[in-house]
Amino acid sequence: MIRTVRANKRGFHTVHFEPGVNLILADRSTSAGEKDTTNALGKSTLIEIIDFCLGSNTPPGKGLRVDALQGWAFTLELSLAGQNVAVTRATQAPGFFAIEGLTDGWPFKPAPNKENVPGLDTKKWRSVLAWALFGISEPASDSGYKPSARSLISYFVRNQAAAYNAPFKYFDNQKTWDIQLHNAFLLGLNWEKVLCWDRRLACSLSARRKRRIFQ
Incomplete structure (x- = not known):
């Protein structure tokens, strides 16, 4: 289960999920007319962030790897194989997934990078997801x-x-x-x-x- 989606910048509004069905809706003001839309308010971007943290392909200049998001890092807090963990992926270093939390029994253990932050590369993180989410090992x-x-x-x-x-x-x-x-x-x-x-x-x-x- 995904519990929280957050980022390293103050302008991002942390999103919390509860057990069961969660709906993401956009607020409309009382003065909104028929031609006013709820586009560009972050609904699709939230899905893209979740996908990004779950190891999606991210070519430079596309999706979250645009110039406007340089320096951003997104974190997904979730339950994986019965353990609560947090995975963080930065737009400028998409090949590394920082891992916080217990990883007992994982097929790959997080290892420190140059900044001494424990994590996994893309291939190993996807292997962990395959094992934890779908039983592929x-x-x-x-x-x-x-x-x-x-x-x-x-x-x-x-x-x-x-x-x-x-x-x-x-x-x-x-x-x-x-x-x-x-x-x-x-x-x-x-x-x-x-x-x-x-x-x-x-x-x-x-x-x-x-x-x-x-x-």
């Missing part, structure tokens, strides 16, 4: 592919308009096999069989195309 299957923390989190953190066009996918051009695999995993079904079936089907279609070419 074993090596990849023989197929060489399996659902990841980031691909699964994208089903819950839908921060693009296209992610709401269909419930079973989180972007418009998502491959059919990818949709089937991830939904099988989230429903507790045997996702490896789904992947195996899709690979066999792909190989069969490929063989048919080759036969047509050489006939």
Whole structure:
């Protein structure tokens, strides 16, 4: 459970969450007219901050890594594997996740950086999330592919308009096999069989195309 979202700058209003469903609403003044909107008040940015702290890809100049947010660091306080921890990610150093709290039993232990702040790099933090949130800890299957923390989190953190066009996918051009695999995993079904079936089907279609070419 996410408990708090905060930042290192005074202008940011700390957000606290309670158990159960939490709704983020924008206030409208009594003088607001029909043409007044609730855009640009931070609702989508809050989702982006949560995604940022959960290890999203952050290219320079995009999202939270714009010039206006240089020097900012965002912190997510949450319960992970039954322990309360806080993870902080800075916009100028997105490859490091500072960790506070108990990390007993984690597959990777936070290690100090140059500033002696304990934390994890992006790959290890995503591995911890995969283990804690989705129970993924074993090596990849023989197929060489399996659902990841980031691909699964994208089903819950839908921060693009296209992610709401269909419930079973989180972007418009998502491959059919990818949709089937991830939904099988989230429903507790045997996702490896789904992947195996899709690979066999792909190989069969490929063989048919080759036969047509050489006939």
